[in-house]
Amino acid sequence: MNYDDKRKELVKMLKRVRRIKSEQVEKAFLQTPRELFLPEEIKHYAYIDTPLQIGNDQTISAPHMVAIMCEALNFEQGQKILEIGAG
Numbered sequence: 001m002n003y004d005d006k007r008k009e010l011v012k013m014l015k016r017v018r019r020i021k022s023e024q025v026e027k028a029f030l031q032t033p034r035e036l037f038l039p040e041e042i043k044h045y046a047y048i049d050t051p052l053q054i055g056n057d058q059t060i061s062a063p064h065m066v067a068i069m070c071e072a073l074n075f076e077q078g079q080k081i082l083e084i085g086a087g
Helices: 003-016 023-031 040-045 063-073
Strands: 052-055 058-060
Touching: 003 023, 003 063, 023 063, 040 052
Parallel strands: none
Antiparallel strands: 052 058
């Protein structure tokens, strides 16, 4: 599977629906390999816009929700962001 192409398709969709608005968030999404944060058996779902089970009754947030949070943060290039859910 070509994850780079899937990542680009997801970014296009998130821009189209105005979840990704800034160049900073677009670049971050294009540079972050979401598949690396998933168990091997579900990596092929990495770029579907839905939360995914990652074990121990926990999920990784849906990409659109991550985009909304990142846009609200107004972060700058070079900063690193760690999302810690409260579930």
